Amino acid sequence: MSSAIIPSSNSDEQPTTRRIRLLSLHLNPPLDHHQQLQLEACSARAKMDVNADKLSTYLRGKHRDIRERIFEYFSSRPDLQTPIEILKDDYRELCLKQLVALVREAGIRPFRYVVEDPAKYFAIIEAVGSVDMSLGIKFGVQYSLWGGSVLNLGTKKHRDKYFEGIDNLEYLGCFAMTELHHGSNVQGIQTIATFDPLTDEFIITTPNDGAIKWWIGNAAVHGKFATVFAKLMLPTHEKNGVSDMGVHAFIVPIRDLKTHKTLPGVEINDCGHKVGLNGVDNGALRFRDVRIPRDNLLNRFGDVSRDGTYTSNLPTINKRFAATLGELVGGRVGLAYSSVGVLKIAATIAIRYSLLRQQFGPPKQPEISILDYQSQQHKLMPMLASTYAFHFATVHLVEKYSQMKKTHDEQLVADVHALSAGLKSYVTSYTAKSLSICREACGGHGYAAVNRFGSLRNDHDIFQTFEGDNTVLLQQVAGDLLKQYQEKFRGGTFAVTWSYLRESMNTYLSQPNPVTARWEGEDHLRDPKFQLDAFRYRTSRLLQSAAVRLRKHTKTLGSFGAWNRCLNHLLTLAESHIETVILENFIEAIKSCPDANSQAALKLVCDLYALNLIWSDIGTYRNVDYVAPNKAKAIHKLADYLSFQVKNIAKELVDAFDLPDNVTRAPIGKQSPSEAYAEYTQYVGF
Numbered sequence: 001m002s003s004a005i006i007p008s009s010n011s012d013e014q015p016t017t018r019r020i021r022l023l024s025l026h027l028n029p030p031l032d033h034h035q036q037l038q039l040e041a042c043s044a045r046a047k048m049d050v051n052a053d054k055l056s057t058y059l060r061g062k063h064r065d066i067r068e069r070i071f072e073y074f075s076s077r078p079d080l081q082t083p084i085e086i087l088k089d090d091y092r093e094l095c096l097k098q099l100v101a102l103v104r105e106a107g108i109r110p111f112r113y114v115v116e117d118p119a120k121y122f123a124i125i126e127a128v129g130s131v132d133m134s135l136g137i138k139f140g141v142q143y144s145l146w147g148g149s150v151l152n153l154g155t156k157k158h159r160d161k162y163f164e165g166i167d168n169l170e171y172l173g174c175f176a177m178t179e180l181h182h183g184s185n186v187q188g189i190q191t192i193a194t195f196d197p198l199t200d201e202f203i204i205t206t207p208n209d210g211a212i213k214w215w216i217g218n219a220a221v222h223g224k225f226a227t228v229f230a231k232l233m234l235p236t237h238e239k240n241g242v243s244d245m246g247v248h249a250f251i252v253p254i255r256d257l258k259t260h261k262t263l264p265g266v267e268i269n270d271c272g273h274k275v276g277l278n279g280v281d282n283g284a285l286r287f288r289d290v291r292i293p294r295d296n297l298l299n300r301f302g303d304v305s306r307d308g309t310y311t312s313n314l315p316t317i318n319k320r321f322a323a324t325l326g327e328l329v330g331g332r333v334g335l336a337y338s339s340v341g342v343l344k345i346a347a348t349i350a351i352r353y354s355l356l357r358q359q360f361g362p363p364k365q366p367e368i369s370i371l372d373y374q375s376q377q378h379k380l381m382p383m384l385a386s387t388y389a390f391h392f393a394t395v396h397l398v399e400k401y402s403q404m405k406k407t408h409d410e411q412l413v414a415d416v417h418a419l420s421a422g423l424k425s426y427v428t429s430y431t432a433k434s435l436s437i438c439r440e441a442c443g444g445h446g447y448a449a450v451n452r453f454g455s456l457r458n459d460h461d462i463f464q465t466f467e468g469d470n471t472v473l474l475q476q477v478a479g480d481l482l483k484q485y486q487e488k489f490r491g492g493t494f495a496v497t498w499s500y501l502r503e504s505m506n507t508y509l510s511q512p513n514p515v516t517a518r519w520e521g522e523d524h525l526r527d528p529k530f531q532l533d534a535f536r537y538r539t540s541r542l543l544q545s546a547a548v549r550l551r552k553h554t555k556t557l558g559s560f561g562a563w564n565r566c567l568n569h570l571l572t573l574a575e576s577h578i579e580t581v582i583l584e585n586f587i588e589a590i591k592s593c594p595d596a597n598s599q600a601a602l603k604l605v606c607d608l609y610a611l612n613l614i615w616s617d618i619g620t621y622r623n624v625d626y627v628a629p630n631k632a633k634a635i636h637k638l639a640d641y642l643s644f645q646v647k648n649i650a651k652e653l654v655d656a657f658d659l660p661d662n663v664t665r666a667p668i669g670k671q672s673p674s675e676a677y678a679e680y681t682q683y684v685g686f
């Protein structure tokens with residue numbers, strides 16, 4: 001455990017002494033000042049005393065109040081709580097009722113925060129999604145997608161006309177991008193908006209069944225408007241000629257504001273019962289030459305004048321398309337943030353139950369809690385550590401997004417785009433897997449619908465697909481990394497998020513250090529420098545080798561074929577990079593924590609996060625001798641030991657998520673263990 005401080009070499013040193021000193025160096029590095037501090041933290045850990053409230057205050061930051069207000073409101077309205085069993089149509093109506101009550105009764109008016117204070121907006125959306133995930137998604141469709149498209153793709157005239165109605169829910173709306181034949185490939189959509197100079201209108205047309213707008217939230221029952229993405233067609237001088245100006249967004253009224261009847265030319269059908277999120281009414285839309293005024297083009301990035309002339313500050317279709325999609329990253333940020341909220345709920349229920357539940361034990365002695373089993377710790381403690389890591393990473397994402405909204409800095413826009421794509425895909429995939437692990441970790445009682453894992457899993461599952469399929473998004477991250485890599489070799493600089501690669505690419509190009517590869521003392525393994533170096537090294541290696549492979553295969557397969565040949569490699573690269581960014585943010589967040597005990601607890605959790613991931617990919621490190629066999633063994637042992645240590649403060653760590661019982665809503669996850677079985681028994685009718 002402890003490291004001896006190795007005396008430095010001096011000229012009188014005997015050969016044997018020197019050999020012993022060098023040998024010791026291989027096993028334990030000399031302690032620097034930072035490590036000394038760390039050792040002190042380790043010994044303090046034995047009496048770690050975590051105050052959940054202080055930790056929670058640090059986690060929630062300044063938006064704790066609005067979150068509590070939302071939870072308290074729903075706690076005061078049990079009639080608005082979603083029952084365990086509910087039919088699709090009833091659920092949709094309840095979900096609308098919940099949304100209307102939140103906005104009009106509880107007075108949560110979130111729309112202005114979309115632009116003015118995104119951090120507050122995301123805190124609201126996370127809290128609302130914790131109350132009910134369908135409600136969170138319906139809320140997101142209204143304010144992030146429909147509302148967000150009006151604010152971010154439109155101009156002042158659109159804001160003036162629609163802001164109030166969107167905010168107060170009179171103008172319930174949809175975001176109609178996906179079609180039956182095209183989801184991920186947005187540029188492949190086929191809906192057409194043709195300008196008619198005679199009437200000064202656009203004509204919205206669904207040219208074939210493949211172009212029917214599909215999966216559109218709020219469309220089946222409640223929506224009055226839709227932001228419809230369509231290819232803008234402008235007449236040319238040739239007879240009947242049109243020119244395709246690329247994908248643009250248009251506001252299309254779909255139901256009458258007073259009668260709620262579907263408007264002429266619009267055909268709406270229900271996408272039906274889904275695997276989850278049945279409180280949201282997803283519908284399919286067909287447009288039969290629906291005419292809308294020219295003003296309904298959301299014209300921030302491209303406009304059409306009265307005579308049909310097209311103007312834009314952006315020179316190409318691709319640039320306009322990128323700018324349009326770039327403005328929509330808010331939805332993705334919200335999903336990543338909310339997914340962490342779901343993970344917190346699941347981890348809380350599973351860990352509280354694992355502390356309560358007792359099975360087996362030493363002969364003739366009381367049974368022990370199932371969280372005392374190493375296997376249960378292995379299932380749940382790295383997950384708890386990841387939840388904390390994701391919390392800080394998504395808070396960082398929200399901060400960057402808010403900065404971007406204020407400054408519109410071009411570099412920041414690119415950064416937030418890649419970071420939101422990476423975090424959304426990494427976090428939502430992790431949460432989806434964890435929900436199954438939590439269910440299984442709670443045994444049979446995990447399978448009771450009242451204990452939530454089924455609905456959480458089903459509702460959350462689609463987070464992996466909408467707002468960009470995870471596999472597709474990770475490729476954008478890999479593409480961005482490769483672009484930066486090429487620029488580096490052309491003498492350019494890395495963007496801020498990737499700046500760590502500047503140094504680690506150089507380290508990578510040299511051989512792993514055979515001395516540090518053997519250091520295995522706890523103080524070294526728990527040194528953030530070692531952990532970050534290891535993460536960065538892996539990413540740099542993957543980046544360098546991906547670039548080499550792509551170059552090689554492009555010669556024979558072309559760029560598309562080469563990309564596909566290296567696809568799994570590229571996905572691993574993107575994940576490795578995102579893990580590095582997550583770790584960096586965790587380490588930074590620990591430094592800023594004002595409470596010493598909370599800081600020590602976070603350090604422990606962060607070490608588990610880092611070492612568990614290094615151990616999960618130990619083959620990669622061993623293959624290149626980045627770690628020697630003994631060091632690999634030491635990492636494994638320490639990761640298990642840290643799981644055990646984290647288990648000792650697991651109760652406080654989940655309490656710090658500050659989720660009241662009316663939000664977790666699972667009898668087995670009750671805050672007070674004595675109530676858990678009692679409520680569950682009552683639920684069954686005893």
Ligand SMILES: Cc1cc2nc3c(=O)[nH]c(=O)nc-3n(C[C@H](O)[C@H](O)[C@H](O)COP(=O)(O)OP(=O)(O)OC[C@H]3O[C@@H](n4cnc5c(N)ncnc54)[C@H](O)[C@@H]3O)c2cc1C
Binds near residue numbers: 216274282462472
């Ligand atoms: C409940 C729900 C609500 C939705 N709400 C809305 C909404 O309100 N508005 C809206 O416009 N849309 C909405 N959508 C649509 C959603 O955004 C799309 O489903 C999503 O973008 C994925 O597109 P897709 O379904 O075409 O998947 P596909 O792209 O067909 O993906 C299928 C599989 O192919 C793989 N794949 C695709 N392309 C690649 C590639 N290049 N490389 C490797 N693998 C690839 C994917 O990884 C995935 O595994 C919703 C969908 C659902 C289910």
